[in-house]
Amino acid sequence: MPFPFSCIVFDLDGTLIDSAPDMTRVLNRTLGEFGRPALTEAQVRTMVGDGSANLVRQAFAATGAPLDDETVQPVLRHYLDSYFDHEEPSQLYPGVAATLRALAEEGVRLGLCTNKPERISRKLLGMLDLTDLFGAVAGGDTLPVKKPDGRHLSWVVEQLGGGRAAMVGDNGNDVKAARAVGIPVVAMSYGYPRMPVAELGADVVLDHFADLPGALRALGG
Ligand SMILES: O=C(O)COP(=O)(O)O
């Protein structure tokens, strides 16, 4: 039986890669540079998902006076440059590389829709040897809108050539974007959901990435 979805769009942080350890290291360098104390990884995990500017704003609000629109700019630049220069790739979650390859070999087109900036996302895909698997990549700064706006996701689906699509993510922004577009959504339970994962409203919650093809077959009927 052919695979029921012609394209699958993935979130990055908390879905494909466990980026919180690296983001914590880079963020703590920026916090230190601007005279702030460090955050724990557990704290940073609750701040990931709304893009880098929001991450930096939340980190500074949690460690002293919040940044205003003007002061956020040099801080954000420092964080983004340090992240881009960071040479250790984040870890893929177990089963991700093999499962993505198996889906691609079945002829499913794969896309990335992340709120992480595009140049950092592309660099990470390259370091993890995944670039060739993704037919379309949209970062949080690729379009004037980002998740939870459905246009971020529908742009990726369009770039992939359209057809029956599904979304795979780890937080409310992924579920909201998928609902806005009217496509099914799978939530990975190990990510950074910022609320009980069962309450995200996804069609299916999975603990293991390797279970994704089976879950999508069941969803697609
Ligand atoms: O907030 C971010 O930087 C990215 O998060 P996402 O990959 O889960 O969309």
Ligand SMILES: [Mg+2]
């Ligand atoms: Mg995510």
